[in-house]
Amino acid sequence: MKRKTRTTPRAKAAAESRVTPSRSKAAAKSRVTPSRSKAAAKFPPRPPTADTDMLWSMYRKMVQIRKFEEHVWDVYTRGLMPGLAHLYIGEEAVAVGACAALRDDDYITSTHRGHGHCLAKGARLDRMMAEIMGKEAGYCRGKGGSMHIADMSMGNLGANGIVGGGFGIATGAALSAKMRGTDQVSLCFFGDGAANQGIFLETANMAAIWDLPVIYLCENNQYGEHTPSGKVTGAERIVDRAAAMGLAGVRAEGADVIEVYEIIAAAVARARRGEGATFVEVMTYRFRGHHVGDAATYRTPEELKWWMENRDPINLLAERMIKHGIADQSRLERVDEQVEEEVIEAVEFACNAPLPPADQVGEDVYA
Amino acid sequence: MMAEITYREAVIQAMAEEMRRDDTVFLIGEDVGPSGGIFKCSEGLFDEFGADRVIDAPITEAGYIGLSVGAAVTGMRPIAELMFGDFSLLTMDQIVNQAAKIRYMTGGQCRVPLTIRLTMGAGRSSAAQHSQSLHALFAHIPGLKVALPSCPRDAKGLLKTAIRDDNPVLVFEGKLMYNDKGTVPEEEYTIPFGVAEIKRRGDDCTIIAISSMVGLALEAAETLSLEDDISVEVVDPRTLVPLDEETLVDSVRKTGYALIADEGSLRYGVTGELAALISETAFDYLDAPVKRIGAAQVPIPFSPSLEMAAIPNAETIVDAVRALRGKNQR
Numbered sequence: 001m002k003r004k005t006r007t008t009p010r011a012k013a014a015a016e017s018r019v020t021p022s023r024s025k026a027a028a029k030s031r032v033t034p035s036r037s038k039a040a041a042k043f044p045p046r047p048p049t050a051d052t053d054m055l056w057s058m059y060r061k062m063v064q065i066r067k068f069e070e071h072v073w074d075v076y077t078r079g080l081m082p083g084l085a086h087l088y089i090g091e092e093a094v095a096v097g098a099c100a101a102l103r104d105d106d107y108i109t110s111t112h113r114g115h116g117h118c119l120a121k122g123a124r125l126d127r128m129m130a131e132i133m134g135k136e137a138g139y140c141r142g143k144g145g146s147m148h149i150a151d152m153s154m155g156n157l158g159a160n161g162i163v164g165g166g167f168g169i170a171t172g173a174a175l176s177a178k179m180r181g182t183d184q185v186s187l188c189f190f191g192d193g194a195a196n197q198g199i200f201l202e203t204a205n206m207a208a209i210w211d212l213p214v215i216y217l218c219e220n221n222q223y224g225e226h227t228p229s230g231k232v233t234g235a236e237r238i239v240d241r242a243a244a245m246g247l248a249g250v251r252a253e254g255a256d257v258i259e260v261y262e263i264i265a266a267a268v269a270r271a272r273r274g275e276g277a278t279f280v281e282v283m284t285y286r287f288r289g290h291h292v293g294d295a296a297t298y299r300t301p302e303e304l305k306w307w308m309e310n311r312d313p314i315n316l317l318a319e320r321m322i323k324h325g326i327a328d329q330s331r332l333e334r335v336d337e338q339v340e341e342e343v344i345e346a347v348e349f350a351c352n353a354p355l356p357p358a359d360q361v362g363e364d365v366y367a
Numbered sequence: 368m369m370a371e372i373t374y375r376e377a378v379i380q381a382m383a384e385e386m387r388r389d390d391t392v393f394l395i396g397e398d399v400g401p402s403g404g405i406f407k408c409s410e411g412l413f414d415e416f417g418a419d420r421v422i423d424a425p426i427t428e429a430g431y432i433g434l435s436v437g438a439a440v441t442g443m444r445p446i447a448e449l450m451f452g453d454f455s456l457l458t459m460d461q462i463v464n465q466a467a468k469i470r471y472m473t474g475g476q477c478r479v480p481l482t483i484r485l486t487m488g489a490g491r492s493s494a495a496q497h498s499q500s501l502h503a504l505f506a507h508i509p510g511l512k513v514a515l516p517s518c519p520r521d522a523k524g525l526l527k528t529a530i531r532d533d534n535p536v537l538v539f540e541g542k543l544m545y546n547d548k549g550t551v552p553e554e555e556y557t558i559p560f561g562v563a564e565i566k567r568r569g570d571d572c573t574i575i576a577i578s579s580m581v582g583l584a585l586e587a588a589e590t591l592s593l594e595d596d597i598s599v600e601v602v603d604p605r606t607l608v609p610l611d612e613e614t615l616v617d618s619v620r621k622t623g624y625a626l627i628a629d630e631g632s633l634r635y636g637v638t639g640e641l642a643a644l645i646s647e648t649a650f651d652y653l654d655a656p657v658k659r660i661g662a663a664q665v666p667i668p669f670s671p672s673l674e675m676a677a678i679p680n681a682e683t684i685v686d687a688v689r690a691l692r693g694k695n696q697r
Contacts, residue, residue, distance in 0.1 A: 032579055086465070089518075107441065109437075139473070139476075140472060140474035140476070142474070143471055143474045148473065150472075152440075152477055157440060158469060165465060167467075168430065168436055169433065169437035169465065171430075171433065172433060172439070179391075180442055180443070199461075201427075202427035202429055202431075205425055205427065206425065209425070243500040258496040344413070364471050365474035365510055366534050367475075367478040367534050
């Protein structure tokens with residue numbers, strides 16, 4: 001993995017103020033696409049505010065997701081997994097930063113591009129890979145596959161094959177938490193595509209009127225399947241819809257795991273205090289196609305290159321950890337190697353695990 | 368001890384008793400709060416249980432059914448009301464893609480104790496978007512249960528069972544039955560799913576009647592007994608999913624004749640499914656082909672004369688039985 005260490009004059013200034021929901025509106029003004037925003041290209045590597053252990057943990061988790069997804073690509077192209085695989089590579093900072101701000105008993109709902117969310121919320125590599133390969137040892141005993149992994153014991157209420165399918169479940173979990181008198185919060189991951197689904201307005205409206213402890217986290221990776229988001233979205237900034245829906249709104253740089261963490265932590269704190277829902281839009285980018293096998297001809301190689309060179313969330317965190325003396329290259333590489341071994345073990349486990357016997361087909365239709 | 372109450376009161380009593388019994392039960396729907404609902408089916412509940420448990424939802428059916436799914440998988444036991452069954456069509460993703468499948472897709476990691484109360488039936492000149500009987504759509508979907516009470520006793524007993532069930536259950540209430548009176552036990556009771564009831568015993572012909580058709584079938588049976596000396600057995604499945612195949616099939620094997628009556632559209636619906644069941648399991652016992660009646664293949668029209676022409680009534684049931692038994696229709 002290549003890493004560049006680079007600082008800009010803006011870094012220091014930006015570093016001095018913590019990103020809070022109110023402040024980051026200014027930061028969000030720049031639309032982070034290569035053609036439009038030169039300012040955004042000067043990514044400010046601020047000194048991290050999270051503690052050292054948390055940084056290492058976030059680094060490790062992002063690498064875990066990256067390597068896991070690379071191996072999903074590998075098993076897919078070797079014909080070892082059935083169905084479809086939507087890879088999260090490039091977006092790791094969003095899931096990791098967001099889930100770092102959650103407790104184990106908080107809820108998430110995930111999307112078709114959900115492997116990263118699931119791992120970030122604490123799922124095991126081996127049971128994840130087993131599910132993706134349709135094995136009985138998988139989280140869903142082979143009944144869900146890549147698009148439906150859930151781990152309810154860790155608050156992951158499930159990925160969803162329907163774009164926008166998580167809005168109802170996440171908002172309902174927040175209603176439930178409130179009715180049961182807990183301080184649990186619920187976080188709904190969704191994409192720029194799902195932001196245009198009608199159910200978003202319906203559920204967000206109820207979150208607003210009842211001050212539900214829910215966070216709507218829009219991962220704006222700028223493409224809904226094969227279509228550029230801007231072509232099908234009637235708002236320059238999706239987060240601008242927040243005010244109209246009666247929600248607090250904030251936009252963040254999705255490649256910066258610390259910024260994501262801080263913004264979600266602030267939203268979580270609001271929710272736990274009973275102050276209601278927050279709509280967070282993070283600008284991100286997927287380094288692979290919509291699914292494995294998609295050649296992504298709808299975007300230019302230059303655009304992809306820009307994002308990979310300037311907005312790789314793992315490289316960005318590594319640079320900052322090195323710059324601030326928290327990490328050195330060899331220690332980072334050791335983590336990478338350890339994680340690679342863990343993922344390989346998970347793949348081996350999944351490859352060797354049996355398929356579910358056919359007589360399980362009728363199980364769990366009804367409780 | 369028995370008490371005489373209306374179908375509406377039976378629904379209210381069922382919800383009130385279950386809400387008293389279990390703190391996780393709550394009601395959500397349009398106008399279910401202080402106003403008591405458009406059909407007055409939640410009258411008194413807001414006063415007893417308050418705004419936290421009797422929740423007026425915005426007019427966003429997909430949204431609040433979606434919330435109910437999320438609440439159900441995280442420890443609550445929602446009752447969601449769709450005032451007109453027609454509005455269920457706005458919620459199909461939440462019911463069919465989410466509620467019905469989340470347990471199965473996740474390998475049994477969760478339960479979905481969600482009750483959806485909704486109405487069915489024409490006869491009120493409400494036209495095509497407030498009159499449909501759509502239960503067949505949901506009975507088609509694995510993962511859902513479907514109950515259709517036809518009298519106050521069943522309305523109360525089946526709804527209580529639905530609320531206690533750990534699966535998504537759709538309870539279809541007949542709009543024209545809300546004012547019907549009937550006796551219910553005064554003591555606590557529930558009615559299990561998957562147990563049909565023989566509403567009238569007979570030997571010459573079986574009518575399998577669903578929901579609103581049960582009352583009409585009983586009326587028709589009386590006419591046929593008096594005028595034609597035909598002894599009709601009326602069987603009400605009460606729940607389509609799960610289905611008490613045994614009671615239905617045993618009745619047909621006994622009488623040798625079967626008429627199936629349902630207010631849903633005739634084609635590709637409940638009557639076709641039950642006719643297939645009978646042909647698969649009682650073919651050798653039949654003395655005539657299975658006959659079925661349902662709504663005409665038209666959107667339900669507004670004008671009373673047209674509306675009556677689109678849905679079955681007691682006379683059409685009488686005629687159908689006479690035809691089955693080889694008697695001339697008048």
